[in-house]
Structures are given as C-alpha cells and as structure tokens.
Amino acid sequence: MSIFFRTALIAALAGWLFETLGIFLPWLLGPMFTLLLVSQFTNIKLYWPKSLRTAGLVLLGVQIGSSFTRDAVLLMWFDLPYMAFMTLSVVILSILLGLLFKKMVNESLATSLLGSIPGGLAQMVVIAEDVKSANITVVTMMQTIRIFMVVTIVPFLTVFLTGREQGELAEQLFTFAPVASLGGLMIGLVLYFGMKRIGFPAAELLAPILTLAIVQTVTGDILIDMPYWLIAIAQICIGASLGLQMEQIGDKLTFRLGAAIVLNNVLLISFTVFIAYVLTNWLPDYIFLDFFLSAAPGGIAEMAITALATGGDVALITSFQLFRLFFILLVASPIVTYIVKRLDAKRGT
Template sequence: MEKGVVLLQKSWIVLRTFLITAAAGFLFDQLGIFLPWLLGPMGSLLLLRQYTKLEFEWPRIYRQVGLIFLGIQIGSSFTKTSIELMWFDFPLMVLMTFSIVGVALLLSYLFMKMSGESIATSVLGSLPGGLSQMVLLSEEVKSANSTIVTLMQTFRIFVVVTVVPFLTAWIPKGSHLNEGTIAVLPTFNVMHFVLAVLLGTFFFVAMKKIHFPLPELMAPILSMAIVQFVTDHPVVEVPAIVLILSQIFVGAHLGLQLEKVRDQLSIRLFSAIVLTNLALIAFSGLIAYILTNIHPVNTFLDFFISAAPGGIAEMSITALETGADLSTVTSFHLFRIFFILLIAGPVMTYVLKKWLKA
C-alpha cells in the first residue's frame, strides 16, 4: 500500500514537472523568445527550484527519448549530396577544431588565474568535449577536481545555450549554395526504416560499451545518415509536435542538472566561467567570419553555430530554429567531439598525469 502511495506521489511530481515546463515553453513561444521549448523548461525549473519549495523530478528515460527523436531529425538532414560535400569541408573542420581547442586551452590558463583552481581542473573543464567524457578523464588525474569540472562543463552549456541563440537572432540567414535534395518517396519504405532501426540499435549498444557520450543522439544520426546516403531516399520525417516534446524533455533535464550545481558556484568561479566562455564565443564569431570569407558556400550563421562551444544537441536545436544548414553544423560538431575524445582529451590527460606526477 505504501509503495503504491509513493509511486503515485512520484508520478504526480513528474507530471507536474512536465506541465510546468510545457506551460513555460508555450509562454516563451507566445512572447517570441528564441528557442522557447528548450529555454522555457530550463529557465522555469531553475527559477522555481531557487525561489519555491516545490519538488521536481525528471526521469532520465525522458531525456533519452528526446535525444533519440532529435537524433532522427538531425540524421534526416544528411543527404547523399551533403555527405559527399563533407569531404570538401574537411580542411575547414580541422582548422576550426584546432582553433577552438587551442583558444580553449589558452583560456584555461586565464580561468586558472581567476578561479584559483588547478591547471588540470582548468584544462579538462575548459575543453568543449562533452560533459560525461571530460568528467571521466578528470577522475584519472588526481590533481583535477571532478566536481568543478562537472560544474564548468555544465555551466558552459548554459552560457552557450542562452547567449548563442540570442546572437543568432540578429545574424542574417543568407542562402546556401550547397543544398542537396533527396528523391522523395511516394510511400513510406518499411525496409529502409527497419534497416535504420537495426543499424541505430547496433551503434547504440556499441557506443554504450565504449562509454561514448550521448549514444541516444549519436546512434540515430549515424544510422539515418548511412541509410540515406546508400539509398538516396528519406527514411522518416519527425512530426513538429514530437520535436517540441523532445526539446521540452531535454530542456527539463538541463534545468534540473544546472540546479544541482548551483550551490557549488561561488562569485569568483561564476565570473571565471562566464568570462572565459564569452571570450570563446567571441572567438567562435571571429573564426566563423574567417571561414565564411574562405568558403562562401556556407553562411556565417552555419559556421558560427558550428564553432560555438555548446553541446551537439543544443547547437543542433539552435540550427533547426534558425534555418542554418543542419548537416554542416552537425558534421563540424561531430568532428570536434571525435577529435577531443579520441585525441586531445586523452593526450592532455596523459601530459597532465606525467607533468604533475598525478
């Protein structure tokens, strides 16, 4: 009997969380605020947790479902033509990634001086390589504070998600010269859909085993891109209401995640995180301007969102809302994630452990 009451109470808290976040998203949408269905839930939970005694709960499965559908939508943007054009963008990916990572490492020194944290904590917290992976790497270095690394990575997403969308609202959209099309199928192709599901399941299981970040998002992106590249046909289109719900699910998770680290944030640490991230965002604008002049096939907006040091899910949502080239933004972020996770992160961890004898 008691278990039933507890389960009922928990269900009500989850339902209340959803109703509040959905209402906040709707309000933001009516007010014309950018990214309403992501920022509304995130902002409402932050404020209500801070100024009220209401309890909120958001099961992890909801965030995972949201990421899966976002991954499907992102993957559907990869046409055969856009994937082929990625080879021409490869030198630009290298230039952008090396530039962003290099400046992030320089800013980690500024962060260390401002915050008083160790060099290991500052470096691993400053690298835009994904929350979970950077935290795991920080646990291998004794002089690194995993809690501060978590806070830095989490709060950077918050800064980027709030600042970058605001800036993109003032950036001219321009036009794309490389837009490719996929032949439209007269009917839904079950075989292609089943193939994408099987391939996505395989990628998901493989990514979970190697602890790759965001497998719920990455697996459908890769499976959709591969199937559409091979068949040159669209697999499935995600309805608008599902995309809205997906953004609510992710936004609610971000709001509660940020609340957990809020109490650990001192004014000194807050100032260091905000200043270094604003500097990195400003540099993202600079490198985007340079790449636009080198490669005018893509717009400044495409390159700016591609360079922004936010999470791939949040930046992809921003690209969706602004009309930026989704396949370009996703491919640049994917390249940076792979570079940091497979090369820069492990190398920096090794160097820090040897240098600091940690």
C-alpha cells in the same frame, strides 16, 4: 499530483508560454529557464527521469540524421580541412583559456584544462574522475555553466544573423521505404549497443544520426519526416533535463570562480565569432550563421535545435560539431590527461 507530472506540466506550460510570446527556441529555453528558476527560488519538488532525456535525444538524433542526404554526406569530404582548422583553433584557445583560468582562481592544471575544453559535460567529468588532481566539482560547474551560456547567448545572437528562408532550403521528400527503414533500425540498434558497450558518449544522439546518414547515403531515400509537435516534445525533454541539471550550482559557486568561468566562456564564444568570420571570408558560398553554429562550443543537440529554428544547414553544422567531439574525445583529451598525469607524478601528487 506526483512530482513528475507536476514537473512535466510546468515544463509544457513554460514551452507554450514562450511560444505564445514569440521567444526564440521556446520548447527548449522555456522549460530550461522555468525549471531552473522554480528549483532555485521555491521549495517545490521537481523530478525529471533520465529516460525522458534519453528519449528526447533519440528523437532529436533522428531529426538531425534525416538532414544527411547523399549530397550532404559527399560534401563533408570537401569540408574536412575546414573542420580540422576550426576544431584545432577552438581546442588550442580552450587550452590557453584553461591556463588563464588556473592563474585567476589558483585551481589545479587538470581542473582548469578539463573544465575549459568543450568536450561535453558528462564526458569531461568522466575523464576528470581519472585524474587525481582534478576537482570534479569545479570541472562540472565549468562545463555546465558553459552549456548554459552557449544555449542562452548563441541563440540570442542568431536572431541578428541571416539564415535561409524556407524556399532556399533544399527540399527533402519523405519516401516510405520499408526495407531501408528495417535495415536502418537494425544498424541503429547495433551502433547504439556497440557505443554503450565501449562507453562512447552521447550514444542516444549519435547512433540515430550515423544510422540515417549511412542508410540515406546508400539508398538515396529520405526515410523520416518528423512533425513539429514531436520535435517540440523532444526539446521539452532535453530543456527540462538541462534546467534541473543546473539546480545545485548556486550553492557551490563563489563570486571569483563564477567570474572566471563567465570570462572564460565569453572569450571562447567571441573567438568562435571570429573563426566563423574568417571561414565565411575564405568560403563566400557559405553563410556566417552556419559557421558560427558549427564553431559554437555547445552540445550537438542544442546547436542543431538552433539551426532548425534559424534556417541553418543542419547537416553541415552537425558534421562540424561531430568532428570536434570525436577529436576532443579521441585525441585532445587523452593527450591532455596523459601530460597532466605525468606532471602530477613528477610533483608526487
């Protein structure tokens, strides 16, 4: 049996076992936890191709994008002030936690800030590579452990929150529209290759989301109706990749560094609970679950999967997560990087 087929079999069986046991998010968490444990505590060789992670993200992007109806997109304009408030609050606290982290482990300012800002693992590592005083290994560990903690803690917390029952969700009827579908395919390809050309992150996920949001808003049609088994396969692809991505962390992590990272993330997740509570009180027509998943410092893919499983408003949650991602990558990270580089230049680093 090849290494890949062995890994795929373990991932699929883990997802099935978690599903059978009634564990939350079985097809994502099952492969993630199982492959992480197998890689850490056995000598079994595992391999998961990047192409399958990409395929999983594309499928999930299509599923998320299908939730962007015309009404949902128009409602986003009303939510912009709340998106800005939530994003600024989370980013400011992340910077303050970065300063606390610096004092706790005596790392450089660049490492502490770029590791603390929730802008995505790959993106923040790429940004850190451009700053000489940044410790790439520590930034990678901080971002990876944060994703692991969010994917573990946030879904568990949502079990105790009230979502929407199936009857409360707005019914979306799939309509076969060949012209709109063909137009969507062309727009999606242009967006994807355009994002790849300029090096914009998460193109595999964002291109289908933006494409379906555009086409469905213009036409008023719902173009996609993905079956459960296909969404499960997408989650296996992403979960397996996440599990193996964390494989080498245990070899590089010290107790002091690990404790500081865990404290950093517990405080950040706790703060998102507070922000969600504030916004729910300001806007009683919304539910706490939506704002909690919108504020949670995880990836768009992981929070969308959680929203799908808990009855959250996928379009709303994705909108807030997208706003934060764009703000961090286009505004916050460049400003932080510029300031750190100036300080390094003054110190002669």
